[in-house]
Amino acid sequence: MESVASRIETAVARLGPEFLEFLAESVRCQSVTGHEEPVTEFYERELRALGWEVRSLPLAGSALCADEPRVGQRANVVAYRSGAGDGLTVLNGHVDVVPPGDPSEWRESPFSGHVRDGRLYGRGSVDMKGGIAAAVLALAALEDCGAEPLRDIRLELVIGEEKTGVGTRLMVEAESEAPSAVIVMEPSGGHIVPLSAGLQFFTVEVSGMAAHTSAPWRGVDAFEKLLAARDRLRRLAAARSDSYSHELFEDVPTGIPFAIGKIAAGDYPASIPAFATMSGRMGLRPGEDPEGLRAAISAALESLAEDDDWFRDHPAAVKWGNAGLRGWETPREHELVQSLVRAQEHVVGAATIAAFTAGSDAAFYGGRGIPTAIFGPGDVALAHAPDESIAVADVFTAAKVLAIALAGAA
Known part of the structure; x- marks a missing residue:
């Protein structure tokens, strides 16, 4: 008799061409953050056509909508499937994408959904419509x-992940039943991810005193002061990295990276800058309270006055870009992780376990102590880049692993 796992693999192969077009059409639905409705309408229509229970969860009316754009047009799509036993497994994927950037840097239209040489191209193919397609294909194959x-399934297709995570935060606020386990389909390269660092975004502002560049000694260069502030934060980050290690982060320099992504100073080439600002992120250890990191950053900036009299009367100011995404870890012996391990071993012969240094919506579940894993197809290094693409075979492989894990068939 054919095993359940073999039947699932056969079903994925049979349905594969249909869901390849499903993925291509979802990529063609342009859904830059804040303008997700083309793809949410597509998903709602397609999931209803599969005969699933589907509802739209609007952002309007939530306390979370205060700082969000286009509130009245934006909504999550939520689908439900019954399982054989008690408990609830959440499959979570975000529908929004980052802007495509300069179209001339793409070989073809950024939203083409075109398949070439076994890869499907377009913004969002990796991050993360490929993962969503794998999850929907997995559930369709089971049926x-x-x-x-093994458990009831709640498929959450959420808005706003690329900026504020408002879609998943809305799910946590709106749904009364807490899940037994969560799988977030971020592109993990097919690795099973039970561990993720968190992060705190920040902006630092410093002031100087303007002067003509022919006599810079008459002014105070805010850019130089900003570099001093950056160095102080870099030293804090280095000390934090030295004090934290985990075997799943052994292949990277640090599991809790620090980086500055944006910097600006002055407003005229012939003036010494009177202001300067930088924005960046610092990693949080799994389980670490973001408030403690914010206090450490503030203290590091206050310590500038110990070495520079200017900062005594003109202290650096810091603003927080988010409330802090918590880091989290699910024990590898937990059944959620082990079900994915067994399924991956069955499908590809070996399981690979890794860790994330990036923030994601998984923090809103894992950070609450809910067993969480990230698993999805695609190379995250290709996300947000020109010619973003995903291997079609990887989508189908991920669907097999997800379906077998969800059914406990390995």
Whole structure:
């Protein structure tokens, strides 16, 4: 008799061409953050056509909508599937994408959904419509071959991840039943990710005193002061990295990276800058309270006055770009992780476990102590880049692993 796992693999292969077009069409639905409705309408329509219970969860009316754009046009799409036993597994994926940038840097239209040499191209193919397609294909394959998931399934297709995470925060606020386990389909390269660092975004502002550049000694260069502030934060980050290690982060210099992504100073080439600002991020250890990191950053900036009299009367100011995404870890012996491990071993012969240094919506579940894992197809290094693309075979492989894990068939 054919095993359940073999029946699932056969179903994925049979349904694959249909869901390749599903993925291509979702990529063609331009859904830059804040303008997600083309793809949410597509997903809602397609999931209803599969006969699933589907609802739209609007952003309007939530306390979370205060600083969000176009509130009345934006909504999550939520689908439900019954399982064989008690408990609830959440499959979470974000529908929004970052802007494509300069179209001339792409070989073809950024939203083409075109398949070439076994890869599907377009903004969002990796991050993360490929993962969503894998999850929907996995659930469709279970239904097609008569297999049931072990638990009820809630498929959350959420808005706003690329900026504020408002879609998943809305799910946490709106749904009364806490999940037993969560799988977030971010592109993990097919690795099973039970560990993720968190992060704190920040902006630092410093002031100087303007002067003509022919006599710079008459002014105070705010850019130089900003570099001093950056160095102080860099030293803080280095000390934090030295004090934290984890075997899953052994292949990277640090599991809690610090980086400055944006910097600006002055407003005229012939003037010494009177102001300067930088924005960046500092990593949080799994389980670390963001408030403690914010206090450490503030203290590091206050310490500038110990070495520079200017900062005594003109202290650096810091603003927080988010409330802090918590880091999290699910024990590798937990059944969520082990079900993915067994399924991956069955499908590809070996399981690979890794860790994330990037923030994601997984923090809103894992940071609350809910067993969480990240698993999805695609190379995250290709996300947000020109010619973003995903290997079609990787989408199908991820669908097999997800379906077998959800059914407990390995």
